[in-house]
Amino acid sequence: MKMKDFKLERYFAQHEFTAKYLLSSSDCDGFEQNYVLDLASAQELKMWNDMKLGYTESAGNPILRESITQFYKTNNIExxxxxxxxxxxYITMKVLLEKQDHVVAVAPAYQSLHEVVHTIGCEISYWKPNENWAFDPNQLEHLVRENTKLIIINxxxxxxxxxxxxxxxxxxxSIAKKNDCYIFSDEMYHKLLANPDAELPPISDLYSKGISLWGTSKSFGLAGLRTGWLVCNDLDFIHRVISYKDYLSICSSAPSEILSIIALNHIDDFLQPNIKKIQQNINLFAEFAQTQDIISSFIPPKSGSTAFVELNINCSSLEFSNYLVKNAGIMTIPAEMFDHPGKYIRVGFGRQNFHEILPLLTGFIEQNKSLLMNNVSLK
Ligand SMILES: Cc1ncc(COP(=O)(O)O)c(C=O)c1O
Structure with a gap:
C-alpha cells in the first residue's frame, strides 16, 4: 500500500517558513551552535575540533551511545x-510487523505512528482519550487481540x-507481557514536565520488549541535529534496525553526533530553560483562554510542549487556521492534520515569542468574531 502524504508535515511545509508567527510548533526554539559548544568540557571540545567528516558507525558513535545510556537502566551500548x-x-514498524499482525495505537497521534503500520497492511485499533484527554489502560486492554504484535504509545x-x-x-x-507483544513508546518529549517526581521511566527500563524512542528535537531544542535513538533490551531487534538503516541514512552526521554528546552531558542547560519557557507560556495562554469565548476548552498539558485546544467556531478548524495564517500571519495546526474530529487547534508552548502572538491573536479574534462564530464561509 502506498504511503499517504504526512498531513501535518505538509501543512508545516506550506507555512512554517513564510508565516510570521508560529503558534503550533511542538519543538522549543533551536539553541545556537555556540551555546552548545560553550558548554563543552575540554575533552568534548577536543572531540569537536578533531572531528573527521567521514562516515560514522551505523549504530551510532559509541561515545554518543554511552552518553545516551546515562538516562536508562541499561549500560550496554549495544x-x-x-x-x-x-x-x-519507520524502521521499527518495518522490522517488527507483517500484514497479518494487529496493532493497538494511541490516537490522535503524530501521523507516522499510524501511517507506516497502515502501509504494511496491518489492522489498527485506536486507543483514544476521554474529553479531558485522559487515556484509560482498561480500555487499551479491551483492544488487544490474540494477533496483537505491537502496542504504540506516546x-x-x-x-x-x-x-x-x-x-x-x-x-x-502487564497487558503487553500477557499477550507477548512489543511496546513502541515514542518518548520524544521525555522529561518535558514541570514536576520531575511525576516523570515516567522509559519503557525499555520496564520491559524487555519495550522500545523507547527519544531524541534531541523536542526536550533539548536541538531539532536541527536530527538525532534520535532507540533503546531496547532485545538485541535481535536492535540489529535488525541497524541493518535496515543501510537502505536509509546508513549513519548519522558526524557533527550532529558530537553536538548531541555535548548536549546529553549537559542536559539541564537545555531542559530547564525549555521547561521554564513552556510553563510561562502555558500560564499566559490560560489567562488568554479565560477572556476569550472563542476558546471553548483549554486543558493545560500535563507534560510535553503542546495542548489541543477546542474552539467555539462555526467554520471548520482547517478553515480557521487557513484564515488566521492568511490574514494575521499566525500559523496554527488544525485538528484535521491529526485526523481528529471536532474543532481543535494544537498550541505549542516552546517558543520565546509566544507572548507577542497572543495580543495579535486577540486583535484578530475581535476583528473577526462575528465571521468566525457565525455560519459564514471564510475566504
Ligand atoms: C510524537 C512525535 N514523534 C516523532 C516525531 C519526529 O521527530 P523529528 O521531527 O525530530 O524527526 C515528532 C515530531 O514532531 C513527534 O511529535
Whole structure:
C-alpha cells in the first residue's frame, strides 16, 4: 500500500517558513551552535575540533551511545541505535510487523505512528482519550487481540499534552507481557514536565520488549541535529534496525553526533530553560483562554510542549487556521492534520515569542468574531 502524504508535515511545509508567527510548533526554539559548544568540557571540545567528516558507525558513535545510556537502566551500548527520529519510527514498524499482525495505537497521534503500520497492511485499533484527554489502560486492554504484535504509545502525548501515572504505565506493560507483544513508546518529549517526581521511566527500563524512542528535537531544542535513538533490551531487534538503516541514512552526521554528546552531558542547560519557557507560556495562554469565548476548552498539558485546544467556531478548524495564517500571519495546526474530529487547534508552548502572538491573536479574534462564530464561509 502506498504511503499517504504526512498531513501535518505538509501543512508545516506550506507555512512554517513564510508565516510570521508560529503558534503550533511542538519543538522549543533551536539553541545556537555556540551555546552548545560553550558548554563543552575540554575533552568534548577536543572531540569537536578533531572531528573527521567521514562516515560514522551505523549504530551510532559509541561515545554518543554511552552518553545516551546515562538516562536508562541499561549500560550496554549495544542496546542503543542512533538515527533520525522519524527514520527510527519507520524502521521499527518495518522490522517488527507483517500484514497479518494487529496493532493497538494511541490516537490522535503524530501521523507516522499510524501511517507506516497502515502501509504494511496491518489492522489498527485506536486507543483514544476521554474529553479531558485522559487515556484509560482498561480500555487499551479491551483492544488487544490474540494477533496483537505491537502496542504504540506516546507520552508525553502530542498533541494533547496528556501523560500517564506510573501505575497506568505498569498496567500497560502487564497487558503487553500477557499477550507477548512489543511496546513502541515514542518518548520524544521525555522529561518535558514541570514536576520531575511525576516523570515516567522509559519503557525499555520496564520491559524487555519495550522500545523507547527519544531524541534531541523536542526536550533539548536541538531539532536541527536530527538525532534520535532507540533503546531496547532485545538485541535481535536492535540489529535488525541497524541493518535496515543501510537502505536509509546508513549513519548519522558526524557533527550532529558530537553536538548531541555535548548536549546529553549537559542536559539541564537545555531542559530547564525549555521547561521554564513552556510553563510561562502555558500560564499566559490560560489567562488568554479565560477572556476569550472563542476558546471553548483549554486543558493545560500535563507534560510535553503542546495542548489541543477546542474552539467555539462555526467554520471548520482547517478553515480557521487557513484564515488566521492568511490574514494575521499566525500559523496554527488544525485538528484535521491529526485526523481528529471536532474543532481543535494544537498550541505549542516552546517558543520565546509566544507572548507577542497572543495580543495579535486577540486583535484578530475581535476583528473577526462575528465571521468566525457565525455560519459564514471564510475566504
Ligand atoms: C510524537 C512525535 N514523534 C516523532 C516525531 C519526529 O521527530 P523529528 O521531527 O525530530 O524527526 C515528532 C515530531 O514532531 C513527534 O511529535
Amino acid at each position: 542496546e542503543v541505535v542512533v538515527g533520525s527520529p522519524g527514520e527510527l519510527n 507520552f508525553p502525548h502530542n498533541p494533547t499534552g496528556s501523560y500517564l501515572t506510573l501505575s497506568e504505565l505498569t498496567q500497560i506493560v
